[in-house]
Structure formats: structure tokens, C-alpha cells
Amino acid sequence: MHSGGVKRAHPRTGAVFDSPVPPGSGWPGDPATPNTAVAADGAQVQSLAEAVDSLVELDALVSVCRACPRLVQWREEVATVKRRSYADEPYWGRPIPGWGAAQPRILVVGLAPAAHGGNRTGRVFTGDRSGDFLFAALHRVGLTNQAVCVDAADGLELYDTRLAAAVRCAPPGNAPNPAERATCAPWLDAEWRLTSRHVRAVVALGGFAWRAALQMIRDGGGSVPKPAPKFGHAATAELAGPHGPVTLIGCYHPSQQNTFTGKLTPAMLDDVFTTAANV
Ligand code: SF4
Numbered sequence: 001m002h003s004g005g006v007k008r009a010h011p012r013t014g015a016v017f018d019s020p021v022p023p024g025s026g027w028p029g030d031p032a033t034p035n036t037a038v039a040a041d042g043a044q045v046q047s048l049a050e051a052v053d054s055l056v057e058l059d060a061l062v063s064v065c066r067a068c069p070r071l072v073q074w075r076e077e078v079a080t081v082k083r084r085s086y087a088d089e090p091y092w093g094r095p096i097p098g099w100g101a102a103q104p105r106i107l108v109v110g111l112a113p114a115a116h117g118g119n120r121t122g123r124v125f126t127g128d129r130s131g132d133f134l135f136a137a138l139h140r141v142g143l144t145n146q147a148v149c150v151d152a153a154d155g156l157e158l159y160d161t162r163l164a165a166a167v168r169c170a171p172p173g174n175a176p177n178p179a180e181r182a183t184c185a186p187w188l189d190a191e192w193r194l195t196s197r198h199v200r201a202v203v204a205l206g207g208f209a210w211r212a213a214l215q216m217i218r219d220g221g222g223s224v225p226k227p228a229p230k231f232g233h234a235a236t237a238e239l240a241g242p243h244g245p246v247t248l249i250g251c252y253h254p255s256q257q258n259t260f261t262g263k264l265t266p267a268m269l270d271d272v273f274t275t276a277a278n279v
Helices: 042-051 055-063 069-081 129-140 178-195 207-219 256-260 266-278
Strands: 106-110 161-165 201-205 236-241 244-251
Touching: 042 055, 042 178, 055 178, 106 178, 106 207, 106 266, 129 256, 129 266, 161 178, 178 207, 201 207, 201 266, 207 236, 207 244, 244 266
Parallel strands: 106 161, 106 201, 201 244
Antiparallel strands: 236 244
């Protein structure tokens, strides 16, 4: 089904939007305005990310970034064509900023948003089964006010926790290429620079996020032993962050492949977040 050019009502607020959603047009939680600077290539991502001095500004800059042509094309095509079951909804179709506490003790790093999850709702890990599984665990451990995550206006709040993706745009096949990973890394580095004073635990969802988190800590002036600690579920590594010790905790990604097969169970996820909350 192709719904391009047709305005649709947000499923909760009822406000009508184009897909992708224009910056500053009233989408719940949209951090940008029509005047937010747009990074058009990797050099601009780097310079904007290095200069940013607040999470509010960072979120705005991320949410309008256009530095990776293949990912911009994909996220916007998905937002226009849509999945049949969401054909009557507007799709965010933009990069997904980090989300959660401004002074987090726990930073959760994922790989990239899902085409019909975050790329539709505009909020990281929201609107798909992975998010349902993740937020249910966060709620059981006391890190959210509710277990339900549906859209960016559902009232969900994170306590002491911030979520961020290593690559901020939905990639084809959930697989960003190495150049795209490198282009997007300065946004995560900026997120770390602006939050690391408070963060005691970093939870990496999957091996790619683990490596991205190690690089984030290195880039931020921390130190990582050589050889680098290896990813595993519930693996932990005690690292030196720029403001003190930080514990990196590995966790299998809550993808349907892992949760349907029982490779990752709710109890395993609860254990990881309990560990993180107690660091
Ligand atoms: Fe920008 Fe990152 Fe999206 Fe590339 S993946 S367009 S750097 S937000």
C-alpha cells in the first residue's frame, strides 16, 4: 500500500501530519523546529555534535539529520509506503533522538530504530514487540512508570534511565553499514559527553551496541582495557569513564528472534536491569 502525500491523524492526539513529520509541526515530543540546523554530511554531524551543549539541543539536531543518503531514503520511503496495519497512521520518518532522564544513572544503548517501530512513533524502542519486551522489564525493575509503550504521547516516563541508539535512523534489514555507523557515532559521543557525569551503568543491547559503547567511552576520554572486553549476555566490564568508574553490562538484544526462541527471557532481562540499577 502506498499512502504517500496523504495526511493522517496521530493515533492518540488526533492531530494531522504529513509523513515524514515536518520538524516543529506538533508531533508529541518533537524536539526540533523548522529552524533547527540540518547536518547534511558526516563532517557536519561531527561539528554540530562537538559544539552542542545541552541534551535538548542535541535531540533537536539529531531529529533532523540527513547525513546518510541511503538511510534518509529508506526511512522516508518506509514512512511513505507504511506497513498495511499502520496505513492510517502518520509515520515520523526521521532520526530517533535519545530519550529518558536528563541525568541518567543508566544509559541503555541499542543498535538502530525499527522501520515500523521508532521510525513510526518517533520514540526509540516504541511501537514494536522489542519495545514491549524491553519496557515491561524496565517497569518490573522500577525504572518506568508503566509497562506499556505505544506511541510518543502514551504517558510513559523513564526513571534514572536514558535510551539511545548507536545509529539513529532505521536501516534496511536492521543493518547499517560501517560508513553509516561511523557517520552517526558523534551523536552518541555527544550524548555520552552530556550525560556521563551521572551514568554509573551502560547496558548494551547486543554485540554491536557493546562495541559502540566501548568506542563511545574511548572517544569520551575514558579508558578500555586491551584486548577489549567481549560481549556476552550478563557480561560486565568495569571501565574508567571521564568522571569515574562505569560498569558496562551486556544483554542480548530483545529482538523477536531472541525473545521468541527463548534465547532472551523476561527473567534474564530483569537480571540485567537489576544489576544496572544496583551499580
Ligand atoms: Fe544522521 Fe545518524 Fe541518521 Fe546518519 S544514521 S542520517 S548520521 S541520524
